[in-house]
Amino acid sequence: MQTVIVGLIIAAAAAYLGIRAYKLWFGTQQKGCEKCAVHKEQSNS
């Protein structure tokens, strides 16, 4: 059971990093700085 939970947590961490990287380079919404409002706005325009 513990092995399954740990496996799921590791898979979730890897998936999170993958999605973040994909969104950063290929997505429209940019995050990661103090002006997130600017990025969100730009993705809408």
Next chain:
Amino acid sequence: MKKVGLFGNPNTGKSSLFNRLTGLKQRVGNFPGVTVDKQLGNLKFGDETVQIIDFPGTYSIYPRSKDEQVVYKVISNPSHADYPDLAIVVVDASNLERNLLLFSQIYDLGIPTVLVLNLTDVASKNGLVINLDQLHVHFPNTTIVRSNARVGLGMKELQEAIAVLNDSEKTPNTTESIPLVAMDDLIAQSADTTTRFERIKRIVADVVVKKENPVSQHFSSKLDRWLVHPILGYVIFFSVLLVIFQTVFSLASYPMDWIDMGFANLAEWTAATLPEGLFSRLLTEGIIPGIGGVLIFIPQIGLLFFLISILEETGYMARVVFIMDKLMRPFGLNGKSVVPLISSAACAIPGVMATRTIQSWNERLTTILVAPLMSCSARIPVYTLLIALVIPDQQIWGFLNLQGLVLFGLYALGLVTALLVALVIKQFFRKSSERSVFLLELPAYKAPRWANVGLEVFQKVKLFVLDAGKIILAISIILWALASFGPGDDMEKAAAAVIAPETENPIAVAAYEDQVAATKLQHSYMGILGKTIEPVIKPLGYDWKMGISLLTSFAAREVFVGSLATIYSVHQESDDPKPLIDRLRNEKYLNGKPVYTLASGVSLLVFYAFAMQCMATLAVVKRETKSWKWPLIQLGYMGVLAYLGAFIAYQLLK
């Protein structure tokens, strides 16, 4: 939904007004150019909502730079999605003559307008009295509101003016619409501007009375005599920086030690409480050290931005921008590069975006390419950990803390390198005959608004904990997995080959356990990966564990510390919880020599000062330059600079 556009010259308090109206927390600053793109927010009237659009500050409708084009593109096209139903034009009441140009241009377009006389407190201090009735005679189709957005004065009247728009179809502006001059017709624009200024001069002479009340002006002028002095200005600025870094180092170390020790104890308690197993190990060796590696830097980041935002709030940062302009010109950098570079000292992403104010493409590109060399807040965790590790905590000349001085030196190194690289780019690669003009109005000194200071600190800390923290946590989990498992049963076989001591001497047992842990780690997936890259980083004085942390921190610099925290927690059997810094101090090679020495530590500091380790910045550079070429060139040149710099530092100091 009806749209209300917020327009005005730079640094007239539009963003403060926007925040007041919408309840949002957009960044404000007491220097021009804080807003470089339009921002959206909503204002509710019962069941109905009005959209408020905060446009970048501009002196005229006619654009000179990319950020100013945003206003022209919207206002010149009534079918544009953001074309406002009502224009709120915020003007600096203490400088009506310059500010009325933009207002008169928008007013003459026939858009319903509200004229907001902001900064009325500054105008009063300067002895200016504005006759509103007389001003209304000159602009009969506008609503005039006197405000002070800093303290919320005039917000009720402004909301009422917006409510009128919401109730009726249109606020009447019966002015006959005067069409805009074409964006590229500079001669017609110049003629239009000259005519307008002649009219505005007459209006100002009619409505503004200047009383003799020069106390505030004298105070600002007196201070400026020192703060923007050609020599003393720099001495004072660098002294202020030095004091900030000294304070950060001396005050933040206490809460940092508590947090570090707290997490070490939490990991120990968790290990003792939970039943032994994989999950317990993931928590105590991966997740808890990973989170601890993030939270430990809250005191330093909070303190640094507390002090910097006080400087911003008082108006001193505008003086810094002014004196830095002079410093940068000999290096071929544009005056308008100053704000992006100063912004990059907090985070390179808004810094790169702020280059939109630079008209010349070559100068803009140069600024984008050197901006990430300025020391950003993500470097603070790396710098402070390594400085505390390898630089002695001692006083020089009786009052300067050596560690604080080194931190100051690293910031100076970033600035000097940025200037030198800009000079090289200018001389050899991107010569430009265009010279952009940098106009800067020095705002009056103001007492800091503590709510704004608190908000700035809160947002910076929140950003660090939530944004960088999630990445650090995810990477810590992956690293823990890579360090905990290896191919087949290699780890167990290697551990079994370590000869156990024949006595029960605790020192011998502890040494045996340490060796088993080290052997397991070396035979894990992470150990294999680390050993593979070790030949490349060995000339810089790094071992494979530093190499792994270096690799993971290409996602973001601050990941370095979280990675080290995880790597040094895995397989640790010791009952005595130790803070990360103590574990690093005790780390030794097989020959007994310490891993973290002055040479390897300084080499790492130099590497982090120069290396382009921020995926988010690279992505923004790609978007701003609309090409993969420039982020790749940036990654390449900064990588070479980092490797060579670290190599030279290590070879000189070892």
